[in-house]
Every structure is written in C-alpha cells, then in structure tokens.
Amino acid sequence: MSIPAINQRTLAPWIFLAPGVLFFLVYVIVPIFQSMEISFYAWDGLGERTWVGTGNYVELMDDEAFYTSLKNNVIWLVLYMLAIPAGLFIALFLNQTVWGIRLYKSLFFFPFVISQVVVGLVFSWFYDPSYGLMNVIITSLGFDAIPVLADERYVTYGIIAAGLWPQTAYCMILYLTGLNAVDPEQIEAGRLDNARGWRMLWYVVLPQLKPATFIAVVVTVIGALRSFDLISIMTDGGPWGSSRVLAFYMYEQAFSEYGFRMGYGAAIAVVLFLIMIIYISAFLYKMYRDERDL
Amino acid sequence: MFPAPIDRRPAAVGVAYRTALPIALLLWLLPLLAVALTSIRSAGDITAGNYWGWPTTINIVENYTAIFENTPIGKYILNSFKVTIPTVIGAVALSCMTGFALAVYRFRANLLVFFMFVAGNFVPFQILMVPVRDLTLQMGLYNTITGLALFHIAFQTGFCTLFMRNFIRALPRELIEAARVEGVSEIRIFWFVVLPLMKPAIAALSVLIFTFIWNDYFWATVLTQGSDTQPITAGLYSLNGQWVAAWHLVSAGSIVAAIPPVAMFFLMQRHFIAGLTLGAVK
Numbered sequence: 001m002s003i004p005a006i007n008q009r010t011l012a013p014w015i016f017l018a019p020g021v022l023f024f025l026v027y028v029i030v031p032i033f034q035s036m037e038i039s040f041y042a043w044d045g046l047g048e049r050t051w052v053g054t055g056n057y058v059e060l061m062d063d064e065a066f067y068t069s070l071k072n073n074v075i076w077l078v079l080y081m082l083a084i085p086a087g088l089f090i091a092l093f094l095n096q097t098v099w100g101i102r103l104y105k106s107l108f109f110f111p112f113v114i115s116q117v118v119v120g121l122v123f124s125w126f127y128d129p130s131y132g133l134m135n136v137i138i139t140s141l142g143f144d145a146i147p148v149l150a151d152e153r154y155v156t157y158g159i160i161a162a163g164l165w166p167q168t169a170y171c172m173i174l175y176l177t178g179l180n181a182v183d184p185e186q187i188e189a190g191r192l193d194n195a196r197g198w199r200m201l202w203y204v205v206l207p208q209l210k211p212a213t214f215i216a217v218v219v220t221v222i223g224a225l226r227s228f229d230l231i232s233i234m235t236d237g238g239p240w241g242s243s244r245v246l247a248f249y250m251y252e253q254a255f256s257e258y259g260f261r262m263g264y265g266a267a268i269a270v271v272l273f274l275i276m277i278i279y280i281s282a283f284l285y286k287m288y289r290d291e292r293d294l
Numbered sequence: 295m296f297p298a299p300i301d302r303r304p305a306a307v308g309v310a311y312r313t314a315l316p317i318a319l320l321l322w323l324l325p326l327l328a329v330a331l332t333s334i335r336s337a338g339d340i341t342a343g344n345y346w347g348w349p350t351t352i353n354i355v356e357n358y359t360a361i362f363e364n365t366p367i368g369k370y371i372l373n374s375f376k377v378t379i380p381t382v383i384g385a386v387a388l389s390c391m392t393g394f395a396l397a398v399y400r401f402r403a404n405l406l407v408f409f410m411f412v413a414g415n416f417v418p419f420q421i422l423m424v425p426v427r428d429l430t431l432q433m434g435l436y437n438t439i440t441g442l443a444l445f446h447i448a449f450q451t452g453f454c455t456l457f458m459r460n461f462i463r464a465l466p467r468e469l470i471e472a473a474r475v476e477g478v479s480e481i482r483i484f485w486f487v488v489l490p491l492m493k494p495a496i497a498a499l500s501v502l503i504f505t506f507i508w509n510d511y512f513w514a515t516v517l518t519q520g521s522d523t524q525p526i527t528a529g530l531y532s533l534n535g536q537w538v539a540a541w542h543l544v545s546a547g548s549i550v551a552a553i554p555p556v557a558m559f560f561l562m563q564r565h566f567i568a569g570l571t572l573g574a575v576k
C-alpha cells in the first residue's frame with residue numbers, strides 16, 4: 001500500500017467528522033458545561049454575573065417548589081413505565097393477519113405522530129369539568145364531576161395519562177416490530193412442549209423481545225424526564241405549581257414572568273442532568289459491551 | 295407467530311376478534327375523533343353545550359376558512375416548514391458524513407466521538423437552554439428561523455449519527471475494501487459506493503426528523519416569539535389563549551397542525567418505523 005493512501009485514510013475520518021462534530025460541540029456539548037458554570041452565578045441573562053458559589057444549590061435545598069417538582073418527576077418516571085406493558089399488550093392484540101390489520105396498526109400508532117401540543121389540547125378538553133367527555137360519563141353514572149386539571153391531588157396523574165397515550169403507541173410499534181422477528185420454530189417447539197398463553201409469553205417470547213424492551217425502556221425514561229410540553233399546554237405548572245416537574249420549573253425560573261433567574265434555573269437543570277446521566281451511562285455501557293462483542 | 299393466529303382458533307373467536315378490533319380502535323382514538331368532529335361544529339353548538347353529540351350543522355368550510363382568515367395560522371404553518379425542511383436536509387447531510395467516518399474507519403477516538411453523539415442526544419433540553427439562547431442572541435439570530443433551524447440541525451445530528459453509523463456498519467465491508475484495492479479515493483468511496491446504499495436510511499431519518507422538528511414546542515418557545523417566526527406548535531399555544539372556549543376553532547387549528555406529520559407518516563410508514571426502532575430491532 002502506498003503511503004499517500006494511508007495518510008488519506010488517517011485524515012479522511014476527521015474531514016468527514018469535522019462539520020458534524022463542530023456543530024454538536026458548539027450547540028450541545030459546550031452548553032452543558034456552560035450551564036454548569038452559570039449555576040454558580042446569579043445572573044439575569046443580560047447584565048453582569050455575580051459569583052454566588054454553591055448559593056443556588058443551597059437555596060434549592062430549601063425550596064418547596066423544587067421538592068414538589070422532584071417528587072412529580074419520580075411519579076412521572078414510575079407511571080410512565082406503564083407504557084411498556086400497555087404497548088406490549090396492544091402489540092400482542094394486533095399481531096394477527098386478518099384483513100385490514102396493517103391499517104389498524106397504523107391507526108393505533110397515530111397518537112405518537114401528532115404533536116404533544118395537540119395531545120395536550122385534546123386531553124384538557126377531555127378533562128374539562130363542565131363538558132369534557134370524562135366528566136360527562138362520570139356524572140351520567142351519578143358521581144360528581146372531577147376537575148382533574150384544577151385539583152392538586154389529580155393534576156399530575158391527569159397529565160401523565162395524556163402522556164401515556166402517545167408513549168404507549170411508541171412502545172406498541174417497537175414490540176410489533178420485535179414480534180415480527182420472533183423465531184417461529186421456537187414458538188412451535190414451545191407449543192409441542194405444551195407451553196401456551198402466559199408461560200409461552202414469559203419463557204419463549206419475552207426473552208426474544210429483549211432488544212425491543214431495552215429501547216422501550218430507554219425512550220420511555222427519556223420521555224418521562226423530558227416532560228415539558230404537556231405541562232406547559234395543559235396547566236402551566238398549576239394549580240399553584242403542583243404539576244411542575246424539574247424541566248418545567250427550570251424554564252419558569254429562567255424565562256418566565258417570574259423573573260430571569262438564569263443561575264438558579266441552570267442549577268435546576270444540572271440536577272435534572274445528573275438524574276439523566278445515570279440512564280445515559282447505562283445506555284452507553286450496554287452499547288460498549290455490544291461493540292466489544294462484535 | 296405469537297399469539298397463535300386467530301384463524302387456527304374456533305370460528306367464534308375469529309368473529310369476536312374481528313368485532314373487537316374496530317371497537318378497540320374507536321376507543322383508542324376517541325379523543326382525536328372528538329376533536330375532528332368538533333372542528334366542523336358551529337359556534338352555536340359550542341354555546342349550546344353540544345360537544346359530544348352529532349354536529350347540528352356541518353361547518354367544515356366556515357371553521358377552516360375562519361382560522362386561516364382571522365389568525366396567522368397560515369404564517370405559523372409556513373414557518374414550521376421553513377424550520378423543518380432545512381433541518382432535515384442539514385442533519386441528514388451532516389450525519390451521512392459522521393456516520394460514514396465512524397462506521398468505516400478505525401482510529402483511536404472513534405468510540406469516544408460516537409459516544410459523545412449518543413450521550414448528547416439524550417441530555418435534557420433544559421441544560422442547553424440558557425447557553426443556547428445566549429449564543430443565539432449573540433449571533434444576532436434570536437427570534438429568527440435560521441437560529442432555530444441551526445440549533446435543531448446540531449442537536450438532531452446526534453441521533454442521526456447513531457442511526458447512520460449503525461446502518462453503514464451493517465453494509466458489506468468487502469465493497470469498500472474492493473474499491474480501495476482499485477485505488478478509489480476515500481471521498482469517491484463515500485460518494486459513489488456508500489451513499490447510494492444509504493438511501494433507505496436517509497429516507498427513514500428524513501421522515502422521522504421531519505416529525506420530531508415539526509412537533510417541537512420547547513425550542514420554539516425558547517428561541518422565537520411572535521407570528522413572524524414561531525412555528526405552528528408555539529402558535530397553537532398562543533391561539534389557544536386567544537380562543538378561550540372557542541373549541542371549534544381550537545380543534546380545527548389542531549387538525550391543521552397535525553396533518554403534515556400524519557401525511558408524512560402514512561406516505562412513508564415503512565421508513566418511519568425503521569427509524570423509530572433505532573435500527574436495533576430488525
């Protein structure tokens with residue numbers, strides 16, 4: 001092999017990488033560290049920054065709203081996981097070959113394709129205490145209407161239910177694709193061994209769906225921690241801040257009419273980032289292991 | 295196949311299944327159907343509280359012309375296209391190159407660069423918000439479509455690189471080796487050997503990124519304001535504030551906002567799903 005060819009091959013990857021890496025560094029990687037830095041300052045976004053050390057974090061420790069947001073984040077994370085079994089259930093229901101099933105599958109996937117802004121509007125309306133469908137049904141059964149989005153006790157659950165709608169659709173499509181790849185011979189072998197229903201699902205099918213489950217968990221965790229759109233559309237954090245999550249509270253502190261507290265907002269974002277980093281590391285670790293096996 | 299095909303079960307099960315399907319679908323899409331139905335109701339129906347019954351008059355033309363004539367919704371839609379299309383082109387172009395570099399060449403920092411893209415793709419938006427807004431302001435691009443699109447291109451490059459790299463990795467390596475033996479330069483290998491094979495991946499990413507960006511709400515509110523630059527998601531939010539209780543208009547607006555990504559999905563379904571599964575589930 002000639003020397004220029006080798007040179008070309010050491011240089012080529014960096015030339016191909018340069019524009020993408022540059023963009024990504026400027027807009028994604030560097031800002032992460034800048035946010036960390038800003039979290040040690042008091043800053044209104046325009047004037048001079050004032051160094052406050054760990055002041056923002058100390059303040060967070062005593063901030064009631066921060067704990068409400070953190071608690072809601074945990075509720076989101078836990079309940080969002082329901083999308084995975086629910087998605088599996090619908091996928092199993094739809095994994096047939098009757099006439100028109102393809103169209104059914106697409107239509108079931110619909111909620112994921114539309115914007116969360118639209119999902120939020122649809123559900124706010126569904127929950128409306130005077131004419132929303134949910135309360136029409138409840139009152140016709142003789143119960144009192146529940147103003148879901150105006151009641152501190154229910155509001156977070158109401159928003160999560162709205163979020164579960166598209167998220168379940170996403171998990172469903174992951175499992176439908178996974179079920180397509182399940183080895184028919186193993187299923188037949190299982191049938192000969194008299195495995196059916198739950199036992200077949202648990203011992204034969206689910207192990208083969210592992211890659212689908214892994215991705216479903218990853219996208220669901222990220223979806224849960226990114227929950228911002230629905231809260232902003234449906235309640236704006238209310239009533240009395242009871243439906244805030246960290247992502248929303250951060251935005252509120254940094255940009256809303258409550259003032260431009262960039263440093264404090266950045267500190268909240270750093271906390272959220274630290275939670276996310278657990279999942280990111282787990283994902284990278286798994287990828288690393290898979291790479292090594294290749 | 296699991297569960298066992300319905301046709302292998304008794305005929306009654308088959309009939310029950312075929313009846314259950316449309317009912318399940320109806321229940322699943324009920325909120326959306328209600329919106330579609332409400333978007334053609336008259337204002338009279340709304341004040342009379344007829345939200346869930348059949349509309350007394352079909353006002354499809356009136357309502358949809360009303361939102362386009364009385365609100366800047368047409369502008370919002372146009373802005374959405376102006377942000378989405380360059381983002382799709384930019385992110386896909388950049389990631390074709392990064393994906394190629396990371397899949398084909400062995401060099402020490404390879405995995406490190408790759409993991410940087412993957413990890414960055416998963417970070418919460420909020421940790422980027424303050425610095426990105428600041429950067430956009432300093433470049434004089436705050437409240438411009440360019441500023442919003444530039445950020446989207448950069449951020450989506452993370453996900454696209456993950457996808458492209460895995461896709462190119464699965465291509466037969468012999469093709470590249472054979473070209474090298476022939477003395478073909480690296481850039482020509484990229485352009486003439488690999489790129490033509492990447493068409494399915496490009497299609498998958500294009501539809502997926504189109505939907506993601508079209509539906510973006512967070513960055514639209516952070517980097518733009520007002521109907522001259524805001525895309526439809528942010529526009530719908532402010533219109534919702536103006537149209538208090540005018541649910542027939544809110545619904546019509548929602549439907550209009552949902553049409554482009556839905557159309558995209560139906561036209562390119564197979565590619566869309568391939569993209570969503572991150573290529574990991576075959």
